[in-house]
Amino acid sequence: MASYSSGGGERDDDAREGRGGEEMRDGVLFVKVMTDEQMEILRRQIAAYATICEQLVEMHKAITAHRDSLAGMHLGGLYGDPLMASSAQRIAARQRWTPTTMQLQILEAMFNEGNGTPTKQKIKQITSELSQHGQISESNVYNWFQNRRARSKKKQTVSLTCNTESEVEADEDSPDEKKPRHSYHHESMPLSID
């Protein structure tokens, strides 16, 4: 299990960034023992081990269940919540950026302004603006606009069903804007309800 620590020597990660991980900020020297990249590699390795452990538990469960069924016993409750899996998950999992409410609002507003493909200049600006409201990187912004555009354009070709419209003079029934994200715990800013 110690083999992941050999990654530094094996792939010589320091060479990728060219620095050992120290920087001056506000007159104070901050020293990182690991580079971001090394952290990422470690994260992935932990995640991989977590997955394997999960699968081993699954296998063990299956085997045990089989043996128990042969013996007519029931001990199945032991694996209810594999501790190591969830804790490893916690450490290693966060891979996918999730926009905060604020960020979503701003992005959405910008998208609705209709200024087409954001240039990299704009993306930089947007990113720095959004970073005041939470972790974000330029690639996040880039991807978000790509996806937003693609999915609003996909818009599903609604023409498959006949439009038997009643007297519903719908407020904002915009047939070309069909992807306000599903809000799970985000307060996506209200579209007018009146």
Added chain:
Amino acid sequence: MASYSSGGGERDDDAREGRGGEEMRDGVLFVKVMTDEQMEILRRQIAAYATICEQLVEMHKAITAHRDSLAGMHLGGLYGDPLMASSAQRIAARQRWTPTTMQLQILEAMFNEGNGTPTKQKIKQITSELSQHGQISESNVYNWFQNRRARSKKKQTVSLTCNTESEVEADEDSPDEKKPRHSYHHESMPLSID
């Protein structure tokens, strides 16, 4: 808007259909004043407001608690179950499509035929075929195939685990049958970033 409350066991699927109208079911005429799409928009708005209300309650709770702690009082139990939140949730909750037995059989058979990703054309065809056996939309079919493929792949990893657990530290170096995706760009994307 009368039909969402119908507990008759039918489910209107998501808002991709522009159908505005009325239908017979169990000898009763159901009339919708809103299209499914409008319903969906409204649902999301309500959900958003419910979330906002929840957060306001939280804030109020915090403020009140603070004030009470200053005054040495305890009135905290008032917010135990905010009525409006749960009822909004109820109204705003989305019902999801559930394939009928017939539909499942057909879908399963098609999946086992091994014809990879169904094209849009095929999806349309499949949808119209399945709609003879119950409510269904193209996005339902699309999602079903997506999920089916992804989950059948995930199941396979479990069965492949029996002899794979050795080379973990090489997970990004030798992606044999593992997923070669995941790059986790933080500072790199198609645009040049300094």
Added chain:
DNA sequence: GCCTTATGAATGAACG
């Protein structure tokens, strides 16, 4: 009747 599991849907990220 709760709690677990299965699965439909939403979406960030990657690929060609």
Added chain:
DNA sequence: CGTTCATTCATAAGGC
């Protein structure tokens, strides 16, 4: 850019 994959959330179905 459009499409596909992977991950996650929410809910319907099912077990105890």
